[in-house]
Amino acid sequence: MNSDLHNEFAVRVRGLRRTYGTGASAFEAVRGVDLDVPVGSITALLGTNGAGKTSTLEIIEGLAEPSAGSVEVLGRNPVTDRAAVRRRTGVLLQRSGFSGDLTVRETLKLWGGTLSAPRPVEEMIDLLDLRGRADTRVLSLSGGETRRVDLACTLMGGPELVVLDEPTTGLDPESRREVWALISGLREAGATVLVTTHYLDEAETLADRLEIMHAGQIVRSGTPTQIAAGHPSTISFSRLEQLPEGISGVTHRREEYGRTILQTQDLQTSLAHLLAWAGGNGVRLDSLDARSPSLESVFLAIADGRDPISPESSETELLEGSLR
Numbered sequence: 001m002n003s004d005l006h007n008e009f010a011v012r013v014r015g016l017r018r019t020y021g022t023g024a025s026a027f028e029a030v031r032g033v034d035l036d037v038p039v040g041s042i043t044a045l046l047g048t049n050g051a052g053k054t055s056t057l058e059i060i061e062g063l064a065e066p067s068a069g070s071v072e073v074l075g076r077n078p079v080t081d082r083a084a085v086r087r088r089t090g091v092l093l094q095r096s097g098f099s100g101d102l103t104v105r106e107t108l109k110l111w112g113g114t115l116s117a118p119r120p121v122e123e124m125i126d127l128l129d130l131r132g133r134a135d136t137r138v139l140s141l142s143g144g145e146t147r148r149v150d151l152a153c154t155l156m157g158g159p160e161l162v163v164l165d166e167p168t169t170g171l172d173p174e175s176r177r178e179v180w181a182l183i184s185g186l187r188e189a190g191a192t193v194l195v196t197t198h199y200l201d202e203a204e205t206l207a208d209r210l211e212i213m214h215a216g217q218i219v220r221s222g223t224p225t226q227i228a229a230g231h232p233s234t235i236s237f238s239r240l241e242q243l244p245e246g247i248s249g250v251t252h253r254r255e256e257y258g259r260t261i262l263q264t265q266d267l268q269t270s271l272a273h274l275l276a277w278a279g280g281n282g283v284r285l286d287s288l289d290a291r292s293p294s295l296e297s298v299f300l301a302i303a304d305g306r307d308p309i310s311p312e313s314s315e316t317e318l319l320e321g322s323l324r
């Protein structure tokens with residue numbers, strides 16, 4: 001690892017702001033973001049639609065300048081030290097700009113020519129499982145294969161920091177899992193990964209640390225377990241009109257898509273109470289489902305603007321200026 005990477009964070013962002021347009025039409029897409037990506041970690045940046053993830057990532061990638069705040073990537077300024085940072089960073093954009101007329105091998109050769117120390121083309125073909133498609137033109141590839149070519153290019157320079165913007169969007173479940181294995185392998189090889197994704201299961205499976213953005217700010221930060229802690233568990237079943245009053249621990253009830261959904265802070269007690277009532281009254285709870293707090297429930301609460309968490313009830317860092 002490079003000697004000037006003396007600090008423990010591959011990316012450090014402080015008070016980052018990004019405004020599009022000026023005057024009356026100005027829009028602030030990033031509103032004071034602090035973000036640390038520990039060296040050797042996989043950090044996932046998640047967010048509701050239009051939260052500002054891409055706007056933030058573009059600044060980290062050195063493609064845009066912040067309106068305010070500071071960004072350090074591998075200890076350097078990604079805009080003014082762009083050449084140095086770029087050599088040590090692999091970026092996967094949502095859409096790559098490669099010509100579809102070239103074959104996979106030609107594309108990798110061409111890309112390798114732009115790098116100072118590229119890994120061999122044939123090694124990348126094997127790593128991304130593209131051997132059978134090496135002489136196929138990129139425009140004839142499936143979505144998953146095209147994404148693997150993009151990833152091969154991202155990894156070809158042997159980057160210390162890998163920035164992946166939605167790496168598995170549009171991939172089938174099998175290809176997604178292959179990409180997950182590849183990303184985990186990067187961490188094992190000592191690289192740092194910053195990834196954005198819309199898939200919560202992906203973030204939960206892969207990431208050591210999550211940063212959740214909403215309306216231009218980071219509103220939750222921590223491990224997946226820390227983030228889910230303190231959120232209610234849910235019990236659901238096919239809609240029932242008649243339910244007992246005051247099931248122990250239940251804090252909220254709603255009906256959605258033909259199901260009754262109960263939220264509880266004490267899943268075991270509420271479930272025991274409900275089952276005892278159902279058993280005693282000959283009631284069948286069809287499609288009964290009980291689950292502990294998940295990242296999904298946290299995320300939906302943030303997206304809906306209802307966020308039941310309180311700072312006392314969780315280890316999660318409740319960040320200043322969170323939900324509005």
Ligand SMILES: Nc1ncnc2c1ncn2[C@@H]1O[C@H](COP(=O)(O)OP(=O)(O)OP(=O)(O)O)[C@@H](O)[C@H]1O
Pocket residue numbers: 020021027029047048049050051052053054055056
């Ligand atoms: N060039 C631009 N000019 C004006 N507004 C923009 C521009 N680019 C993005 N925005 C706005 O900034 C906000 C943040 O956009 P951004 O693409 O960073 O969010 P995101 O979290 O990546 O969203 P998504 O996950 O939906 O792609 C959005 O409201 C978007 O409409």
